[in-house]
Amino acid sequence: MAAWRRIAFRLLTARLFRCKPVSLGRCAREFTSSKALRKGNDFFKDLESEMKKFHEKFVTALPGSDWTPIHMNTNLPPERADIVIVGGGIMGWAIAYWLKKKERIRDGVRVVVVERDPTYTQASTVLSVGGIRQQFSMPENIHMSLFSCYFLRNINEYLSVMNEDPIDVQFNHAGYLFLASENGAQVMEENYHIQRREGANVILLSPEQLKKKFPWINTEGVALASYGLENEGWFDPWILLNAFRKKAISMGVYQCFGDVTGFKTSSRQMVTASGEKVDFKRIHHVIVQMPNSAEYQPVECALVVNAAGAWSGNVAQMAGIGEDSKDNILSMPVPVEPRKRYVYVFHSPEGPGLDMPMLIDNSGAYARREGLGGNYLGGQSPTEDGEPEVSNLDVNYDFFTENVWPNLANRIPSFQNLKVKSAWAGYYDYNTFDQNAILGIHPLVNNLYFATGFSGHGIQQAPAVGRAIAELILDGDFQTLDLTNLGFKRLFIGEKMLERNIV
Amino acid sequence: MPCTRGPQQNQDGRPLAVWRRHKPSSSSKRPGGLQPAGDCMGSTGIGRLAVTTGPYRFSGEREWFWENQLGKFRGDLSHFREIPVEEVDAKGTPITYDGLNNITILSSLRTLDLSNCPHVDDWCLSRLHALSESLEELSLSGCKKVSDKGLATLHHLKKLKKLELFDLSHISNPGLIRILLEEVLPECEILGIDYSDVLKGNSLEEINKQHS
Numbered sequence: 001m002a003a004w005r006r007i008a009f010r011l012l013t014a015r016l017f018r019c020k021p022v023s024l025g026r027c028a029r030e031f032t033s034s035k036a037l038r039k040g041n042d043f044f045k046d047l048e049s050e051m052k053k054f055h056e057k058f059v060t061a062l063p064g065s066d067w068t069p070i071h072m073n074t075n076l077p078p079e080r081a082d083i084v085i086v087g088g089g090i091m092g093w094a095i096a097y098w099l100k101k102k103e104r105i106r107d108g109v110r111v112v113v114v115e116r117d118p119t120y121t122q123a124s125t126v127l128s129v130g131g132i133r134q135q136f137s138m139p140e141n142i143h144m145s146l147f148s149c150y151f152l153r154n155i156n157e158y159l160s161v162m163n164e165d166p167i168d169v170q171f172n173h174a175g176y177l178f179l180a181s182e183n184g185a186q187v188m189e190e191n192y193h194i195q196r197r198e199g200a201n202v203i204l205l206s207p208e209q210l211k212k213k214f215p216w217i218n219t220e221g222v223a224l225a226s227y228g229l230e231n232e233g234w235f236d237p238w239i240l241l242n243a244f245r246k247k248a249i250s251m252g253v254y255q256c257f258g259d260v261t262g263f264k265t266s267s268r269q270m271v272t273a274s275g276e277k278v279d280f281k282r283i284h285h286v287i288v289q290m291p292n293s294a295e296y297q298p299v300e301c302a303l304v305v306n307a308a309g310a311w312s313g314n315v316a317q318m319a320g321i322g323e324d325s326k327d328n329i330l331s332m333p334v335p336v337e338p339r340k341r342y343v344y345v346f347h348s349p350e351g352p353g354l355d356m357p358m359l360i361d362n363s364g365a366y367a368r369r370e371g372l373g374g375n376y377l378g379g380q381s382p383t384e385d386g387e388p389e390v391s392n393l394d395v396n397y398d399f400f401t402e403n404v405w406p407n408l409a410n411r412i413p414s415f416q417n418l419k420v421k422s423a424w425a426g427y428y429d430y431n432t433f434d435q436n437a438i439l440g441i442h443p444l445v446n447n448l449y450f451a452t453g454f455s456g457h458g459i460q461q462a463p464a465v466g467r468a469i470a471e472l473i474l475d476g477d478f479q480t481l482d483l484t485n486l487g488f489k490r491l492f493i494g495e496k497m498l499e500r501n502i503v
Numbered sequence: 504m505p506c507t508r509g510p511q512q513n514q515d516g517r518p519l520a521v522w523r524r525h526k527p528s529s530s531s532k533r534p535g536g537l538q539p540a541g542d543c544m545g546s547t548g549i550g551r552l553a554v555t556t557g558p559y560r561f562s563g564e565r566e567w568f569w570e571n572q573l574g575k576f577r578g579d580l581s582h583f584r585e586i587p588v589e590e591v592d593a594k595g596t597p598i599t600y601d602g603l604n605n606i607t608i609l610s611s612l613r614t615l616d617l618s619n620c621p622h623v624d625d626w627c628l629s630r631l632h633a634l635s636e637s638l639e640e641l642s643l644s645g646c647k648k649v650s651d652k653g654l655a656t657l658h659h660l661k662k663l664k665k666l667e668l669f670d671l672s673h674i675s676n677p678g679l680i681r682i683l684l685e686e687v688l689p690e691c692e693i694l695g696i697d698y699s700d701v702l703k704g705n706s707l708e709e710i711n712k713q714h715s
Contacts, residue, residue: 172652173625173652173653173655353687355687
């Protein structure tokens with residue numbers, strides 16, 4: 001009995017053993033060849049991937065993730081801000097940086113910088129030649145430039161951001177060389193005394209000394225020359241702009257790409273001592289429109305800074321300045337308009353070498369060395385009636401051939417042999433009143449500050465202007481440099497603060 | 504007057520017991536390692552004296568003056584009050600832009616050694632135009648912050664006869680800089696840069712090998 005059971009058991013197990021590898025494979029093949037079961041396998045595989053997708057969607061819908069069923073445009077500026085700066089050029093970002101630097105508690109002021117064009121195709125800052133000089137006739141200009149030089153020398157103490165490379169603005173210390181004919185020699189000498197008194201390192205050269213120092217100059221017609229020995233030269237404005245921008249954003253400034261299309265203002269009528277009725281305006285909202293879209297955001301703000309460069313006049317008009325037909329201060333427009341200037345890049349094989357400064361001829365033509373390969377930048381400011389039209393930034397090469405080249409070749413004979421490589425054009429934010437900056441608060445629009453009208457010497461005054469406007473806003477008055485002479489008052493009483501040394 | 508430089512650049516020759524190059528206390532008090540001129544010496548006469556942490560030598564003398572361990576100079580230094588300073592050796596000192604105030608006033612300075620100074624940059628070089636009437640030898644070897652733009656400012660130094668520019672490997676186009684400097688300073692001998700230093704130290708042969 002037991003033996004049979006044992007044999008039967010052994011046979012059973014043997015069968016199972018024998019069956020196991022072979023029969024299962026056959027069974028599996030039989031199974032998969034069946035259509036229904038093939039679908040079933042896909043169903044399981046699909047189920048797995050479907051479960052995965054569902055899981056991902058579920059996780060994103062949970063709180064803590066970015067997804068929301070309501071479509072939100074994160075490019076809009078914040079609904080409320082303390083200070084809105086219109087214009088993201090060098091002035092706008094310098095002011096934003098200094099505001100953040102001077103706020104005494106963290107997040108003390110919420111600053112928003114609104115810039116229309118993120119590619120900066122028309123901004124004066126990046127199209128600038130980037131020169132810096134102290135050879136001005138107004139002490140305010142000299143001091144602003146001196147401070148800016150100090151700022152650039154210590155730029156890493158001001159603008160370095162943790163974990164970023166140290167900033168190098170590529171400063172060339174070549175100096176500016178102004179040439180004056182008989183007519184301008186008197187003015188040049190007076191300016192020289194002012195400059196030396198304010199601390200600029202400038203020397204005067206007679207034609208003989210000039211020839212000895214720079215043998216490649218033709219000194220015919222030159223009565224006097226003024227040469228800056230230190231703190232004068234040129235640098236890269238794009239690097240400075242980006243340094244300000246990066247640092248300001250790291251300190252908490254909001255950057256918004258949009259177009260300021262209007263202001264919402266309110267006005268209050270008050271009576272002056274002499275019985276005149278005056279309208280005091282106040283800006284409550286800045287309307288920022290998104291690029292390529294009809295979407296806009298009104299930003300409620302306390303103060304607005306107009307740093308819009310060549311378009312500052314338009315921005316001021318949005319606040320009602322210059323639109324009033326009555327004959328009062330509000331009807332006087334801000335006298336800043338865009339003026340187009342050309343810069344030409346040319347190569348001259350026998351041109352002056354390392355000792356070439358930024359040379360400004362008495363005819364108004366200027367030229368400077370660019371790099372080490374015999375390339376130079378040159379240009380000239382046109383006369384009042386020869387101003388090019390400003391609707392675009394196209395370059396007129398005939399202007400070089402007819403006006404700039406003869407003057408340059410006359411002064412530097414080796415420039416008779418040159419070849420124009422390329423050129424570009426940029427706008428000056430030209431102050432038609434007296435070609436100097438307009439800094440300060442508008443007397444009738446109580447919360448609109450201006451930092452505009454630099455007429456070609458803005459980039460070299462930017463760090464100082466940023467500090468000055470920040471002092472006006474946060475401290476109430478100028479603290480370090482007194483720039484009240486560059487305020488609005490001179491526009492209304494008609495007193496021109498002329499800068500006699502304009503390039 | 505013989506213009507010997509005194510002990511040359513070999514540090515071994517200097518008795519370390521007498522000369523302390525880096526004094527942490529003085530560096531922290533006055534950045535640049537220099538004390539203002541007129542601090543302990545009279546500031547009248549043709550050349551004012553600036554007390555530095557480095558050694559210096561007077562014209563006509565063969566001996567160099569050093570600090571001792573306490574930071575004081577030999578007592579008979581005051582005898583040289585009226586004699587202009589001819590050579591300053593600020594090798595390796597942490598001299599800065601403001602520290603150069605003491606050097607630019609030395610109107611008879613003939614030799615200036617600023618090699619291996621870590622804070623000397625283009626801005627410092629732009630101040631050296633004040634020495635254009637007298638400076639004959641200048642060394643900027645190993646100054647890592649100097650670039651070609653700073654070297655371009657040396658065109659003011661018309662009397663320069665020897666310019667040492669060793670170990671400036673961070674400058675792009677050193678050979679081109681040498682050619683351009685020789686154009687503006689025809690009487691100056693420039694050491695340390697080879698004409699074939701085209702691309703950051705690669706020699707002309709190596710470049711030819713790469714392209715062949």
